[in-house]
Amino acid sequence: MPACAGEIPLAMNPEPQVVEVSLQSDLKSVEAAEELAEDVCTKAGFDDEDLHKIGMAVHESVINAIWHGNKNDASKRVWLRFQIHPDRVEIHIRDQGSGFEPGRIPDPLESENLLKSSGRGIFLIRSFVDEFRVENLKGLGTEVILVKRRNSKEKKEA
Amino acid sequence: MSMKAKTRRVDSVTVVDITGRITLGEDLTELRQLIRNLLAQGDKSILLNLADVTYIDSSGIGELVSGFTAASNQGGQLKLLNLTKKVRDLLQITKLLTVFDVYEDEARAVGSFRKATGA
Numbered sequence: 320m321p322a323c324a325g326e327i328p329l330a331m332n333p334e335p336q337v338v339e340v341s342l343q344s345d346l347k348s349v350e351a352a353e354e355l356a357e358d359v360c361t362k363a364g365f366d367d368e369d370l371h372k373i374g375m376a377v378h379e380s381v382i383n384a385i386w387h388g389n390k391n392d393a394s395k396r397v398w399l400r401f402q403i404h405p406d407r408v409e410i411h412i413r414d415q416g417s418g419f420e421p422g423r424i425p426d427p428l429e430s431e432n433l434l435k436s437s438g439r440g441i442f443l444i445r446s447f448v449d450e451f452r453v454e455n456l457k458g459l460g461t462e463v464i465l466v467k468r469r470n471s472k473e474k475k476e477a
Numbered sequence: 478m479s480m481k482a483k484t485r486r487v488d489s490v491t492v493v494d495i496t497g498r499i500t501l502g503e504d505l506t507e508l509r510q511l512i513r514n515l516l517a518q519g520d521k522s523i524l525l526n527l528a529d530v531t532y533i534d535s536s537g538i539g540e541l542v543s544g545f546t547a548a549s550n551q552g553g554q555l556k557l558l559n560l561t562k563k564v565r566d567l568l569q570i571t572k573l574l575t576v577f578d579v580y581e582d583e584a585r586a587v588g589s590f591r592k593a594t595g596a
């Protein structure tokens with residue numbers, strides 16, 4: 320049985336189930352992506368509260384991929400991939416943009432940012448999933464990776 | 478399941494009953510325009526009733542904030558009524574519960590404006 324690239328082949332670690340779609344850079348894709356996320360994760364056994372969090376994280380990530388990544392260019396696409404593991408779901412959102420440094424994003428909770436009308440998407444995504452990573456694919460676009468564990472508690476607000 | 482917003486007048490306060498999803502898209506532009514129009518015509522006490530809002534995203538939250546700032550900048554007030562748990566949680570984690578005046582009772586909310594404007 321071939322293992323996934325980058326993963327140690329363990330008999331105890333079966334291959335993840337994968338669902339993948341390609342989306343147009345269009346606002347309609349956002350709702351479609353969110354519905355798919357909720358669908359896939361319902362079947363994967365996540366509870367209602369987690370489904371809402373996963374749906375919202377995907378919603379915000381796909382909007383960012385379309386707007387900031389693909390700059391609303393209708394000729395560019397967004398790829399959405401779900402990998403369902405026994406203990407978690409991994410969600411990959413890939414665009415055709417030039418990437419970003421998540422460490423450089425202003426903190427929306429700082430008082431000088433509190434009244435800004437934007438800049439809360441990634442903050443919300445981070446608070447809804449267990450892991451958030453950004454991979455710059457060097458000329459091939461940007462991939463945002465979200466990991467949600469089963470029965471996980473989201474990070475609590477301090 | 479898109480957003481709908483209807484306005485009604487209670488005393489000197491304009492209550493905006495919003496239903497559905499407050500998310501990025503044309504609906505959001507409409508909500509912005511509605512608030513801007515109210516302010517422009519001098520209706521500066523605005524109460525957004527969010528009881529039937531099923532979902533709000535970061536753009537929707539941003540729109541509430543920009544409505545709040547627009548009202549304040551014009552000597553008005555924009556307040557929130559009846560937050561669902563989801564919306565309350567989002568405003569909580571984004572620290573916006575410290576910014577908005579939030580009410581669970583319409584009469585009390587309406588009364589709070591009267592006091593504030595000294596009418």
Ligand SMILES: Nc1ncnc2c1ncn2[C@@H]1O[C@H](COP(=O)(O)OP(=O)(O)O)[C@@H](O)[C@H]1O
Pocket residue numbers: 379383384387388389414416417418419424436437438439440441442461535
């Ligand atoms: N897929 C992406 N490609 C490039 N830049 C991005 C992407 N996602 C987010 N960003 C950058 O991160 C910033 C913060 O994103 P976010 O927190 O969602 O706030 P907003 O979308 O309201 O600006 C964006 O303004 C943008 O500069």
Ligand SMILES: [Mg+2]
Pocket residue numbers: 379382383439440441535
């Ligand atoms: Mg965003």
